[in-house]
Amino acid sequence: MKKKLLANYNTLDKAIERRGFERRNGRIFVPPVVKNKEFLHSDEIVMRLLLNAITSKNIFISGNRDYYSLKREQAIHNLVGFMYSIDNVNSFTITEFVQSLIGTPERQGEMYLGYKDKPVVRDYLTETFRNEFERLVRQDVLRYDIKNNSYTLVDTSWLDKLVG
Secondary structure: OOOOOOOOHHHHHHHHOOOOOEEEOOEEEOOOOOOOHHHHOOHHHHHHHHHHHHHOOOOOOOOOHHHHHHHHHHHHHHHHHHHHHHHOOOEEEHHHHHHHHHEEOOEEHHHOOOOOOOHHHHHHHHHHHHHHHHHHHHOOOEEEEOOOOEEEEOOHHHHHHHHO
């Protein structure tokens, strides 16, 4: 059995640009994981795994730290937009957003975006994406509503660029 252990820069860039997902009716769609040889060896599943790997908690071992940090920031930034598109919403609380990343009881972890439903993962995702949401508020992409503790998309052109 052929195993994919390394990915090239081009594949990582494609993952960050949402190419591991389908586009349907102007939105991003996450196709179900099909546990067959063709799907499990496809570029699409590799890109989904890469997006998860670069946005999950990990330890940088060696290489170009600046490049890694840049790609990680881009992936986190884009993943916010992807989730607004996937769920077809204009507002999230951080808790709702993290749940959206994890998925549903029927479709989560390796069967969705790769994030496990564990307290340590939820805590990490909450901290990481709260920071990104706050950055997007400062850029006038999102607006924070203190009453609902939610982040509303106000710059739809930003989302349109990501979804393509």
